[in-house]
Amino acid sequence: MGMDERVEAVLRDGRAPGFHGLVVMRGGEVVLERYGAGPDHRLGEPLGHVTFDRDTLHDLRSVSKSVVSLLYGIALGDGLVPEPGAGLMAQFPEYPDLAEDPGKAHLTIEHALTMTLGLDWNEDAPYTSPLNDEIAMELAPDRYRYVLERPVAEEAGKRWRYCGGATALLGGIIARGTGRPVEEYAAEALFGPLGITDFAWTKGGDGVASAAAGLRLRPVDLAAVGQLVLDGGRGIVPGGWLREALRSRVPIDGSFTYGYQWYVVDEERRRVQGRGNGGQLLVVEPEEELVVAVTGGNYDQDSAGSHALVAAVLGL
Known part of the structure; x- marks a missing residue:
């Protein structure tokens, strides 16, 4: 057949x-x-x-997340965004209070790329409910603060945990780096x-x-x-x-x-x-x-x- x-x-x-x-x-x-x-x-x-x-x-x-990964690679090739090993919190200097959290000091852009941020994040609820962290992020006045202020659940880099917030951060870094x-x-x-x-x-x-x-x-x-x-x-x-x-x-x-x-x-x-x-x-x-x-x-x-x-x- x-x-x-x-x-x-x-x-x-x-x-x-x-x-x-x-x-x-x-x-x-x-x-x-x-x-x-x-x-x-x-x-x-x-x-x-x-x-x-x-x-x-x-x-x-x-x-969409996979397309954002391609965009990050293009922007990286053009020298507009940092290497994956760069610190994550440093990309969002407008949140000095969050940057002071010692549990987040070692976060890198690569942790976002691989969804291993170790933050408390749950997308198990339907994508119509604010109990779903991705929906809550979309409703938040500041999506990047919403993601970065999630409590630390475990050490970053250890375990894959589905997180649309990780991709939102990547989109923000692309927008800042490319100026559009x-x-x-x-x-x-x-x-x-x-x-x-x-x-x-x-x-x-x-x-x-x-x-x-x-x-x-x-x-x-x-x-x-x-x-x-x-x-x-x-x-x-x-x-x-x-x-x-x-x-x-x-x-x-x-x-x-x-x-x-x-x-x-x-x-x-x-x-x-x-x-x-x-x-x-x-x-x-x-x-x-x-x-x-x-x-x-x-x-x-x-x-x-x-x-x-x-x-x-x-x-x-």
Whole structure:
């Protein structure tokens, strides 16, 4: 059974509820494209029933984090942001009271990149509730203070703990270093060179783009970002940064590990992933020269359907 038939079987059997879009690239060419229909949201704001096609923007949710990692690498290559080993608190000198906390003195930008900040942070509540730290951060008058004033739960660098606040800090450092909002820098430094002109970036209550979850792209353009990663950056993202970002750095569960805002599945067929709430997936599989982009509407629910589609494409 070929890739097309495997994908059709998943869709026909109802194994991908909430399916919105699928784009597969092999060898740099789009080889499969499918779109669905159903209710959608823009970071919690209902958009009603949407019939998706190639030109419909879609929330990437936390796949946004992986794009922010690419932006950090571009800015680092241009000498606009500090090396990962630089101190984190020093990037936010407007909070001298927080900088005095001895439990935070050793934090580095790399701890944010790898989500090993060791801060008390919980995203287990639904992404519609202020009990979820990411939502509380988006509602806060100052997102960076909200993150940096979280209590220390454990020593940094020891354990991966999912934290959208880490990505918010990275977005802030990019904005400060480049002298422009992260969405403007993205348009100039990443999307422009890829020919991506249609995108949106949802903002929080403070008017700052949500680095952790706000990016909206067409699935074909999400796939183009994946192709850029597969191609080693093509001089748009420094190749050295990609090698660092896509290395297994922190264990999560078995062969499932984390790099710099990218998941790394360290198996015989190694692959890297961006993953987002609702079934948003970007999977890059170098051995087969495959890129898979999936969008879905299963927000705050199981995203098994999107993973079933990726497994069908990869023949796993």
